[in-house]
Amino acid sequence: MTSNPINTKKAARRALSFSCTKCVREELARVEAAYASGALTHTGNWTEGEILDHVAKMWTMAFDGFPEHARPPLIIKLIARLMKGKFTSGKTLPAGFKLPKQASFMLPDAGTTFEVGMQRMLRVLDRVDAGERMTIESPAFGKLSHDEWIRLHLSHAQLHFGFLAIRAN
Numbered sequence: 001m002t003s004n005p006i007n008t009k010k011a012a013r014r015a016l017s018f019s020c021t022k023c024v025r026e027e028l029a030r031v032e033a034a035y036a037s038g039a040l041t042h043t044g045n046w047t048e049g050e051i052l053d054h055v056a057k058m059w060t061m062a063f064d065g066f067p068e069h070a071r072p073p074l075i076i077k078l079i080a081r082l083m084k085g086k087f088t089s090g091k092t093l094p095a096g097f098k099l100p101k102q103a104s105f106m107l108p109d110a111g112t113t114f115e116v117g118m119q120r121m122l123r124v125l126d127r128v129d130a131g132e133r134m135t136i137e138s139p140a141f142g143k144l145s146h147d148e149w150i151r152l153h154l155s156h157a158q159l160h161f162g163f164l165a166i167r168a169n
Contacts, residue, residue, distance in 0.1 A: 009096030013162035044163035050108035052117025
């Protein structure tokens with residue numbers, strides 16, 4: 001993370017739209033090619049590897065479960081459950097949300113390299129594409145169907161991958 005935080009509500013980012021994991025894989029291939037050519041950078045507070053790690057971490061928890069302490073306050077649960085449809089609609093999630101301290105388990109591992117973040121992201125996509133189902137209950141949204149989880153994760157990936165900037169060479 002950068003020492004002088006960027007206001008991510010105002011930071012430049014690419015508009016992305018993912019309707020399936022294949023779309024995410026295609027974007028990751030573009031991102032990997034940009035990284036290999038030295039044309040990849042980021043416009044937010046996390047490095048390229050940290051962005052990939054964060055998104056992969058959220059998909060992984062929907063498969064494997066959330067930490068025991070992942071219990072948001074009741075007011076957050078109520079608001080999240082009222083807004084569940086908005087978050088699972090497929091539209092890009094809003095930028096600039098600051099996670100509270102009790103949600104630090106959702107943050108990327110500081111200093112995650114691009115290679116490690118990409119590997120984690122591809123591994124979780126492999127699980128989806130192999131037919132594994134996300135059945136874990138969300139601490140905030142409650143029970144989600146596998147399709148709702150997928151739409152939520154695609155929307156979340158649209159947001160964060162938008163901060164991956166590809167410079168023209």
